[in-house]
Amino acid sequence: MKKLNVGLIGYGFMGRTHSNAFRKVNNFFDLEYQPVLKAICARDEKKARGFASKWGYESVESDWRRLIERDDIDLIDIASPNNTHAEIAIAAAKAGKMIMCEKPLSMDGPEGKTMVAAVEKAKVPNMVWYNYRRVPAVTLAKQLVDEGRLGKIFHYRAKFLQDWTISPDLPQGGAALWRLDAKIAGSGVTGDLLAHCIDTAIWINGSIDKVNAMTETFIKERKHNLTGKVQKVSIDDACAFLARFKNGSLATFESTRYARGHKALYTFEINGENASIAWDLHDLHRLQYFDHKDEGRVRGWRNIHVTDGDQPYMKNWWVPGLQIGYEHTFVHQVADFIEGLQTGKPASPTFREALETQFICDAVLKSAKTERWEKIGK
Numbered sequence: 583m584k585k586l587n588v589g590l591i592g593y594g595f596m597g598r599t600h601s602n603a604f605r606k607v608n609n610f611f612d613l614e615y616q617p618v619l620k621a622i623c624a625r626d627e628k629k630a631r632g633f634a635s636k637w638g639y640e641s642v643e644s645d646w647r648r649l650i651e652r653d654d655i656d657l658i659d660i661a662s663p664n665n666t667h668a669e670i671a672i673a674a675a676k677a678g679k680m681i682m683c684e685k686p687l688s689m690d691g692p693e694g695k696t697m698v699a700a701v702e703k704a705k706v707p708n709m710v711w712y713n714y715r716r717v718p719a720v721t722l723a724k725q726l727v728d729e730g731r732l733g734k735i736f737h738y739r740a741k742f743l744q745d746w747t748i749s750p751d752l753p754q755g756g757a758a759l760w761r762l763d764a765k766i767a768g769s770g771v772t773g774d775l776l777a778h779c780i781d782t783a784i785w786i787n788g789s790i791d792k793v794n795a796m797t798e799t800f801i802k803e804r805k806h807n808l809t810g811k812v813q814k815v816s817i818d819d820a821c822a823f824l825a826r827f828k829n830g831s832l833a834t835f836e837s838t839r840y841a842r843g844h845k846a847l848y849t850f851e852i853n854g855e856n857a858s859i860a861w862d863l864h865d866l867h868r869l870q871y872f873d874h875k876d877e878g879r880v881r882g883w884r885n886i887h888v889t890d891g892d893q894p895y896m897k898n899w900w901v902p903g904l905q906i907g908y909e910h911t912f913v914h915q916v917a918d919f920i921e922g923l924q925t926g927k928p929a930s931p932t933f934r935e936a937l938e939t940q941f942i943c944d945a946v947l948k949s950a951k952t953e954r955w956e957k958i959g960k
């Protein structure tokens with residue numbers, strides 16, 4: 583097997599999911615490449631050493647520039663906060679490295695464009711970790727729509743609800759709370775959560791033409807962890823928007839971190855002329871499917887347990903009936919990336935494909951300010 587030497591940047595939540603995926607992928611997928619955990623990079627060298635010994639990384643770097651200079655690294659994996667993605671990705675592309683980058687691709691569309699230009703100029707394989715595409719039930723939903731089973735699509739409805747920022751005592755900024763700081767995150771729920779919903783939506787239902795949004799920042803000021811001062815909160819705490827897809831369907835998207843009782847309730851529903859589909863992250867291995875062609879007496883919502891060998895990805899796991907979970911979506915993403923290297927057909931979404939989501943997020947945030955419909959930029 584050919585070695586694929588990985589240099590990971592960031593050992594937080596995503597650093598763990600990616601490391602787990604690189605370690606497991608060859609146990610479950612037959613591939614020509616084997617990821618090797620060469621180096622973990624984070625600013626705190628002591629903590630990075632602890633992470634390296636736990637996950638089996640061979641070495642540690644405290645400056646990502648040094649990691650990129652290394653000849654023994656083939657692939658740079660960016661799992662650090664959003665404001666670091668562009669600088670790291672552009673430098674990595676110039677150094678000829680393959681790049682896997684966490685979502686959202688960038689702080690905004692124009693910045694994302696510079697990243698797309700860099701990877702395309704350098705002709706390096708690249709991908710963005712929109713892992714929900716790799717939930718088998720979500721991939722199955724995409725297959726059913728592509729096969730035309732739903733017929734003409736009328737509605738797409740998505741939401742992503744959490745409740746972890748309701749307390750006014752929660753500070754903003756710094757480790758783990760950089761998501762509340764727009765200078766680091768780019769935006770609030772729009773770039774963090776709706777980006778996932780948008781990516782899935784455009785993958786399954788095609789491009790969005792225009793959007794009309796509203797956002798709110800419920801807690802206006804919070805203590806900032808880095809300055810120690812009470813500062814204005816500049817992220818969107820909640821966002822809801824209407825969208826018109828180019829295929830004529832109408833959509834609603836909603837996200838908030840103020841939906842008491844919901845931790846990560848990502849759901850979507852698609853209604854077509856012949857059939858409907860619904861999916862829920864809290865029950866991620868199931869796909870709800872209603873087919874109007876079924877005989878009337880027994881027609882109803884089917885609850886498909888997506889665990890069988892002929893369903894997406896599942897032949898690589900256990901036996902039919904035994905489900906998989908969240909972490910497996912990252913294993914699938916690595917497997918798909920490697921298959922892309924083998925076949926020369928890049929795995930989706932590439933930086934260019936993920937750029938569309940950035941411009942939709944930009945239009946959503948703009949519309950919330952202008953209170954008008956906004957077309958999607960390029």
Ligand SMILES: NC(=O)c1ccc[n+]([C@@H]2O[C@H](COP(=O)([O-])OP(=O)(O)OC[C@H]3O[C@@H](n4cnc5c(N)ncnc54)[C@H](O)[C@@H]3O)[C@@H](O)[C@H]2O)c1
Pocket residue numbers: 591592593594595596597623624625626646661662663664666684685686711712713757758759774
């Ligand atoms: N695909 C998903 O479902 C998903 C889920 C969560 C987060 N994310 C994305 O993953 C990225 C990281 O999020 P997270 O939840 O893992 O964050 P986190 O706060 O848990 O971890 C971030 C890591 O980056 C490191 N870091 C920060 N600045 C750095 C720098 N300049 N150089 C090197 N390391 C640096 C931090 O020390 C930390 O280890 C973000 O872009 C986020 O949007 C994606």
